[in-house]
Amino acid sequence: MKRKYLAKDKLYALKKDFPSEMDFDDTLEKPTLIILKQQVFVEIMHTLKIRYKFDMLSNITAVDYDDHFEVVYDLANRTNNEELMVKIALAKTDPNIPTLTKLWPEADFQEREQYDLMGINFLGHPNLQRILLPDDFIGHPLQKSYKQVEKGGISEK
Amino acid sequence: MEIVDLVPEVLKNNVMITTIDGLFKWARSNSLWPLTSGLSCCAIEMMCAAAARFDLARFGYEVFRPSPRQADLFIVAGTLTWKMAPPLKRLYEQMPEPKYVIAMGSCANAGGPFADAYSVVPGIDKIIPVDVFIPGCPPRPEALIYGMLQLKEKIRHPEIVQRTAK
Numbered sequence: 433m434k435r436k437y438l439a440k441d442k443l444y445a446l447k448k449d450f451p452s453e454m455d456f457d458d459t460l461e462k463p464t465l466i467i468l469k470q471q472v473f474v475e476i477m478h479t480l481k482i483r484y485k486f487d488m489l490s491n492i493t494a495v496d497y498d499d500h501f502e503v504v505y506d507l508a509n510r511t512n513n514e515e516l517m518v519k520i521a522l523a524k525t526d527p528n529i530p531t532l533t534k535l536w537p538e539a540d541f542q543e544r545e546q547y548d549l550m551g552i553n554f555l556g557h558p559n560l561q562r563i564l565l566p567d568d569f570i571g572h573p574l575q576k577s578y579k580q581v582e583k584g585g586i587s588e589k
Numbered sequence: 590m591e592i593v594d595l596v597p598e599v600l601k602n603n604v605m606i607t608t609i610d611g612l613f614k615w616a617r618s619n620s621l622w623p624l625t626s627g628l629s630c631c632a633i634e635m636m637c638a639a640a641a642r643f644d645l646a647r648f649g650y651e652v653f654r655p656s657p658r659q660a661d662l663f664i665v666a667g668t669l670t671w672k673m674a675p676p677l678k679r680l681y682e683q684m685p686e687p688k689y690v691i692a693m694g695s696c697a698n699a700g701g702p703f704a705d706a707y708s709v710v711p712g713i714d715k716i717i718p719v720d721v722f723i724p725g726c727p728p729r730p731e732a733l734i735y736g737m738l739q740l741k742e743k744i745r746h747p748e749i750v751q752r753t754a755k
Contacts, residue, residue, distance in 0.1 A: 566674075578707075580707050
């Protein structure tokens with residue numbers, strides 16, 4: 433059965449609980465949550481898991497904008513075949529966000545990937561190490577500001 | 590008196606005389622044992638080369654070994670990332686001497702389309718010494734077979750590839 437996005441009107445109840453902490457991204461056709469305050473991030477995600485039965489965190493990714501990072505979470509409800517996208521902006525100087533491994537264990541590798549490639553720090557992650565790149569790699573290559581470091585004596589360029 | 594004259598008349602037509610080196614080169618070049626190892630799509634062509642249509646066994650090179658300790662030819666078939674470089678080098682070091690390396694395809698030769706990427710080694714000769722480079726993306730099985738025959742020539746006549754001093 434094909435998955436569909438969670439209808440916006442189902443989210444109004446959540447908006448009532450967090451009036452100033454969350455908002456909708458109206459630039460997108462599908463209803464997308466934006467979390468405005470980091471303090472309630474885990475609380476909102478917890479509510480989405482318990483009340484809205486989003487039992488799977490299917491994807492974590494991150495975007496490097498001019499003035500901030502944005503971490504994007506894709507949640508899935510496998511009973512009703514519903515999806516929801518949640519976004520949160522992080523300051524470039526302080527790209528820290530609490531880990532979701534306690535709510536969704538599958539967040540483990542995906543958070544490590546975002547740490548590896550984008551340099552997002554997931555606070556409280558049990559094993560926040562590089563996953564795709566070698567352990568001695570310098571920098572986070574998907575950041576727009578990334579400059580390739582010459583391999584000492586190995587690379588000819 | 591030539592050494593040939595020492596051979597009794599009855600053996601003259603049954604015995605060939607050569608050097609130990611020549612004998613070993615002949616034996617090695619006719620029976621390369623490649624390591625079963627593939628990094629990406631070039632490995633598919635390598636498998637084709639060993640399978641029925643191209644039949645690498647015609648040349649005596651069909652004994653792909655699953656252990657580096659039993660192999661003397663390392664066909665690096667595919668893209669080498671920096672993450673994979675240490676295991677690759679370890680495999681090479683585990684192979685007994687004499688050993689030979691074929692860099693198969695553009696990626697193994699020089700990084701291919703990923704030459705500028707942060708994650709890809711721009712040519713496996715940055716990591717291990719290479720005997721034969723086979724261009725192509727990927728090279729056809731015929732190209733791999735031709736490369737192995739070039740390696741055969743190199744093993745038999747190492748003097749033809751020795752670098753002249755500048």
